[in-house]
Amino acid sequence: MAVERIWLDVPFAEKNAAKAGGARWDGTARRWYAPRAGMADLERWTPGADIPELLPGEDRSLGGGLFVDLVPSSCWFTNVRSCVAQKDWDRLRRTIYDRAGNRCEACGAGQDREAKRWLEAHERWTYDDATQVQTLKRLICLCTDCHTVTHFGFAQIRGLAPQARAHLMKVTRMTGAQADLHIASAFDLWQARSRIAWTLDLSMLTAVGITLAPPPDAAARADVARRTLADEAGAGPSSGLPRQSGVSARAEAARRSG
Incomplete structure (x- = not known):
């Protein structure tokens, strides 16, 4: 039976706490997930709203290619x-x-x-x-x-x-x-x-x-x-x-x- 995966957003510093709460790691996706719904200990890592592919005001034509881009x-x-x-x-x-x-x-x-x-x-x-x-x-x-x-x-x-x-x-x-x-x-x-x-x-x-x-x-x-x-x-x-x-x-x- 296929495992239901509920993806989680787990910061690296909190991975041990997530693991202790029942989270599992997907090495291919490089992301933690809850193996089933309703796991209260993992709720704090539930993803927020999706981020749009194009951010508001973003110019994806800006700065194409490889160049030295030194930050002040x-x-x-x-x-x-x-x-x-x-x-x-x-x-x-x-x-x-x-x-x-x-x-x-x-x-x-x-x-x-x-x-x-x-x-x-x-x-x-x-x-x-x-x-x-x-x-x-x-x-x-x-x-x-x-x-x-x-x-x-x-x-x-x-x-x-x-x-x-x-x-x-x-x-x-x-x-x-x-x-x-x-x-x-x-x-x-x-x-x-x-x-x-x-x-x-x-x-x-x-x-x-x-x-x-x-x-x-x-x-x-x-x-x-x-x-x-x-x-x-x-x-x-x-x-x-x-x-x-x-x-x-x-x-x-x-x-x-x-």
């Missing part, structure tokens, strides 16, 4: 995921993966456990210099490798810059010189945008009933970024933000000769 340092580690409850984040990312056919929207790769390649949700933003508002306009499904390229500054800190550069060249078919120019230009834009304390507009999410925890105010975000980077790098509090010099000497040379 004033907004590091205060991104969408940090503002959304884990249960809502799981619902949101599942929608993003499903509509992408569980494939990376930049290179087409799927999840590969042996290769340690996963699917991840990435934010695409627009920036209004006049109003100093940074608006969430798209959520895109990227694989781990493409996501590492996208956050190239963070890749530097983790010692993954050479691999990220190679993956950028492989997917986009850029030459080494073209890749270095692209990375250098991305860092120039990042430096300019990092001088601004942006106001975040996440109305694309609140319009579908997702409750947001307010991020730290703009003045506090740079300190959050520095402290988090120090922890990630295993360094002391004096650890700085990524520097363009970490890209490679070739990038600077290419930029000056271009």
Whole structure:
């Protein structure tokens, strides 16, 4: 007799409690479920309303392909995921993966456990210099490798810059010189945008009933970024933000000769 599956939204930190309450894990769907209706101990993980495939105001044509997309340092580690409850984040990312056919929207790769390649949700933003508002306009499904390229500054800190550069060249078919120019230009834009304390507009999410925890105010975000980077790098509090010099000497040379 087929088992009735009632899917659940269980944050990773609560998986043991869900299991103790009778939840079971589906390794293929990578999701917890209740084996039958009426299990009171699992009610708190019952999914909320479905999230529409196209979020209100979302522009799915924005930011296609693979490119270095550096988030201003004033907004590091205060991104969408940090503002959304884990249960809502799981619902949101599942929608993003499903509509992408569980494939990376930049290179087409799927999840590969042996290769340690996963699917991840990435934010695409627009920036209004006049109003100093940074608006969430798209959520895109990227694989781990493409996501590492996208956050190239963070890749530097983790010692993954050479691999990220190679993956950028492989997917986009850029030459080494073209890749270095692209990375250098991305860092120039990042430096300019990092001088601004942006106001975040996440109305694309609140319009579908997702409750947001307010991020730290703009003045506090740079300190959050520095402290988090120090922890990630295993360094002391004096650890700085990524520097363009970490890209490679070739990038600077290419930029000056271009």
